[in-house]
Amino acid sequence: MSISATTVQGGLTNLSDEIIDELRGRVSCPVLAPEDAGFGEVREVFNAMHPGDPALVVSCSGTADVLDAVGFAREHGLALSVRGGGHSIAGLSASDSCMLIDLAPMHAVHVDPAAKLARVQGGAVWADVDRETQAFGLAAPGGVVSDTGVAGLTLGGGYGWLRRKYGLSCDHLVAAEVIGADGQVTVASEAENTDLLWALRGGGGNFGVVTWFTFALEEVGPTVAFTGVFYPVEEAAQVLRGWRNYVAVAPDEVTATFLTVTMPPDPTLPPVLHNRACALVGGVYSGDAAAGMDILRPLRELGTPLMDMSAPTPYVEVQSGFDAFFPRNTLQAYWKSRYLSSLSDEAIEFVAARAKSRPSPVTLVNVFSMGGAIAAVPPDATAFAQRSSPFLLSIDGNWTDARDNDANIAWVRETFRESAAYGDDGVYLNFTGRSDEPPSVAVDSAFGANLARLAEIKAKYDPTNMFRSNNNITPAGG
Template sequence: MSTVQDLARHIDELAKSFAGHLLQSSTPGYDDARRVHNGLIDKRPALIARCAGVADVADALEFGRELGLEIAVRGGGHNVAGRATIDGGLMIDLAPMKGIHVDAGRKVAHAQGGATWREFNRETQLHGLATTGGVVSTTGIAGLTLGGGVGWLMGKHGLALDNLLSARIVTPDGKILTANAEENSDLFWAVRGGGGNFGIVASFEFKLHPVGPMITGGLIAHPFERARDLLHFYRDFTQSLPDELIVFAGLVHAPDGSGTKLAALVCAHCGDESAGAEAMKPLKAFGTPVVDAVGPISYCGLNSLLDAAYPKGALNHWKSSFLSQLSDDTIDNLIECFARCPTPMGQLLLEHFHGAACRVGVSDTAFPHRGAGYNLVVLSEWLQPADTRKCTQWARDSYDALKPWMSPGRYVNYLGDDEGSDPTAAAYGVNYPRLQKIKAKYDPYNILHMNQNIVPAP
């Protein structure tokens, strides 16, 4: 692109057929549209193409490609690294594309790429159906599914990507492809974990399962002084869970803003209520909690239970890696790190993997992390820009302190934007060379590289 006038002329040409909205810095709504969930990200695209449908996605992608613009793609905009936006380039925004259709008879849902899990669950739960979605309801279905898909149902029904039946994809060369087990199966393998590297996924088809509307779940919190005992209990308890039960642990702060540190468990049982109540007995019987909010809860209620802890616009810096086990030394260091947390919104989280999510072969999908264990998230979150330095430093220092107990694997959806070296190979492990070959087939010029990028094979 040589001049501002050239860009304006091409935008005018695109606008003749574009059904959505084209936003520039002077357009009303631009400032709101450019912001993603993480308030630490403050970028200004030259153009935001808010797409109304697949044709808009295809036209916007062609526009960016022909003009040589850097291209970012936004679904829900929840990615902590801010990969959904860009300075000076083109943001292709799927947020307006929220169509959801549930075929209750076939137990299948079709959803466009701008939908969030709150919107998706609202439609599927009308029929007592669900698929594995995010643990926070404001998360977009697209990014979560394409990168993995940790959620409350993953013990029983696998990750979000394990429930993907088909995807409608706009590739960088302008083709509209369906990817499933029979059609473009290599692409289907790659998008189940490989993120947005191969094209823009305009719509998804998910397998649904009978869930709810009422399940059993909630939060139990103990005083921080009991954190060691609670994490030892958590380690032992998670060695033999039924598939229906998911339990995550966290060193967190009280939600009242007081800064009071707590040790907490958040749990969900997706089976019938009597089995759920029985499964929760050991959790409820342990110690003397200061909060016990575990009991019957709607699936939608559980899925939004943690939303208030992650408000849009809060400043976030995350670090993450897998732990194959929770040794005594790991637990002690987790507690020591959290004791130094400078922000009342900071957390250290442990997401337990077991059950159906671990009964898929390492190379059956692009997502390779199929062993039982824990995903550690060092989550620093704060509200005042003046606190940025100390809060980001705490996340980095805590992550470094815990490195001796980490496994090699990384969860691509939690990768930050300050990695000292490219972490993508660690995120995909043995699957990375195959992903590079598929990237070279569908995006040989790496047009879609404003993501956790897979470099095309030469």
């Protein structure tokens, strides 16, 4: 028997049993073909629209397995996908007929509390990091959903509840161990291969498989001031205006998000929220929790609260507080995002109107406050170029029935297109579904003036573009 697999050039090749057995002999982890027991249990991806159908899965248990897997793919010219947490909206870690490097078993986190550093393996999710770092009252800025992968989120930037005080996840990346296209281990840090570290801070999965990340940690919690208030969606415009006026003067310790969603008839929720479209305001204060509750108070007085969950809250609970909106392998998802240089009254009316016309109850329309530590880093200091916008609009199309794909995708695209009238400062690649435009349009817009340097670094570390199932940067001269 043999397996048909896609080559890096886009053709097909047959992998015989002997060839696959040779790989099995090299690595110390499971190598699974579609007929093998356990193939279906490889960590599922978030987006049920892009489940992926790999030819071969190597569920790596450590750096040596990744080295052998990359070496094997190189020798046989195989197309690779690399999966960290599996949360790519565009299904970048779920290509068909590829060889999948599955990093799920590699989720160790080692904290050095004296040095305020954490070493994190390439398949960890944020829950792994928060659990270990919070044992020491420390945190690396992560995302807001606890089973999102550290790898994809950090390599693409990384916004969470600490973003205005401490910046992006990639800003806290101080070193990485990378298995590159040359099949070697390369360490990037502020002392060696500094060009690679620069590129990994926002340049995506273009430069190889990151097997270990080292993050600088901040003192956080263990209890933080948290605000979570549900207002009726009918008050969305009024709430968003008040939210905008508040965040314009709030200190950098405050990170706030506005989102609209329809709540399920969950018996653990008060009946007033059942099947209710809501404008939800969330906020975290990074600092003294008691003082933070006072500073966040105006976010609780923007309209007529249906439910107010605001309280000093363990940081790890805040970090998983939004998980229920995003069950893995359940939702069809198509997202788009746009940075906004201002949030005019007209833009607010637009957001409120789109919030009311959502075709699916679990679609979210979000506005994130930016600025603070994000904007304090010069745009060319890291690969992540877009730092100046005060707001990010994110249109998270989520629904459950694949028969509704066309209508939901069309609504997200229409909302995205029309939002250009209110400012257009580029897109956030981590919130981007498969595009109706060539992928390079989003990539060029996101990297802007940093693209040329990224292309040079890509040419140095991956001249044949072996790592291409990502927001792909064409190697310079390629």
